[in-house]
Amino acid sequence: MWLHKFQDKRAHAIGNEQATYIILPSGKPKAIVPVKQMPYAQLRAYDNACRAFRRHHPEIPPCRGQQFTYLNSLILEDPTIQRYLIAIKSRPRNNGYLSPSTKQMAVTSARHFLSFLRIQPSNHALTGLIATKKANMSDFTLDDKLEEFANLEPIIAHRQYGTYILGIFKANRARLQATSDCHFDALTKPISEGILNSIFHEIDEKQQDIINYQAFSGQRINCLSTIPLNQIDLSRQNYAVIHVFKYQNKSRQEHDTLVPFALMQRIVKRAKDNNLDSPYPDYKEIWTQITTLAAVKYNVRFTSHYLRHRFHSIASDTPMDVNQWDYLMGSKKRKGHDAQTYNLNFLDEKLIPNYDRFLARQLEIGTPKTSPVFQQNSNDNALLELVKQQQETINRLTSLLTQSNSVKPLAPTPIN
DSSP: OEEEEOSSTTOEEEEOSSOEEOOOSSSOOOOBOOGGGSOHHHHHHHHHHHHHHHHHOTTSOSSHHHHHHHHHHHHHTSHHHHHHHHHHHTSTTTTTOOOHHHHHHHHHHHHHHHHHTTOOOOSSHHHHHHHHHHHTTTOOHHHHHHHHHHTSSSHHHHHHHHHHHHHHHHHTTOOOSOOOOOOOOOOOOOOOHHHHHHHHTTSOHHHHHHHHHHHHHOSOHHHHHHSOGGGEEOOSSSEEEEEEOGGGSTTOOOEEEEEEHHHHHHHHHHHHHTTOSSSOTTHHHHHHHHHHHHHHHHOOOOOHHHHHHHHHHHHTTSSSOHHHHHHHHTOOOOSSOOGGGGOTTHIIIIIHHHIIIIIHHHHOOOOOTTSOSSOOOHHHHHHHHHHHHHHHHHHHHHHHHHHHHHSOOOOOOOOO
16 A cells, blocks of 8 residues: 655545545545556646645545544444454453554554455444455455455565454454464574673663663563563562563563662662653663664674573573573463462562572673672672582592502401
């Protein structure tokens, strides 16, 4: 679908390669030939007609972005869209919550599909399509059209649109016999720890902290960056606990995640000094700079989501229980019963000790000498001293054992 601007900046026509339409508040528009093929005199006449149309219909927004917003608002009023949104709210773990992105994608997908079918977007266009399908469920014309639509370029976007259309029809009891697979191979490729450390030491402290912030927690960057500061618990000595509610997590799992105390304390202090309510409200701009540096100088694709892959890869190679590190990532449990839900001491007695023992120090990326992530406390010093003493005892006993083996035993006295 494309949009053509005429000499009068207020006049627009919307269409595709086959036909062009004037955007009308209601009713079917009249199709004309593509504007690119029009003779100049005909184009001027059409331009004048558009200006006249604008004078009689001032309620239609003049620019492209506003026109799409206007069309989306019409589609949102369609009862079938409302039925789909209610179905989303009713799904397990959503608890009546509907994310703005889901709402926007549903409406946008419907607008693109209607334009593909050359149907004027309105507040009843989808209702008519679904009613037609219900009247003749054995007619697979619309099913075939959806599969054709889902394979247009760019294919990733159209596969996503197709998935939403399938959901809309399913929610309205008119399931289509079509597929729109949007599970593509991940573009994430391994990055050596040496390159990660090089990138880390070329950026400023704020950018370094946001990298380690996600590297230690394993949660998605949008959730971590917009979490309110009052959900960050700094009462423990070694690790800060971040409590994530269901509506803040994509998987709708309420959970806790861990970050080293010194790192989290520094991030919270920086946010408070700048009068911010969350750690990194500007995380998109920060990560754009980091990703650009990695691509230009090191020719690698380093995004925030890479750190989530890295957390999973490191954790899966440790003896730590999969349910525990999966819980930290905010993902669904992989095996067994979620028994920690009923364990009041799960966080302090199991999760934090195992995280510290198996995982934490493997997740760290290029700690700067001026701002260490882990604090060296008295308990750590005492433990190191104990290990040193035990090693000295082992060395002494080994020496004594070696000397005793070198002494020749006395010859036995013969018996007369």
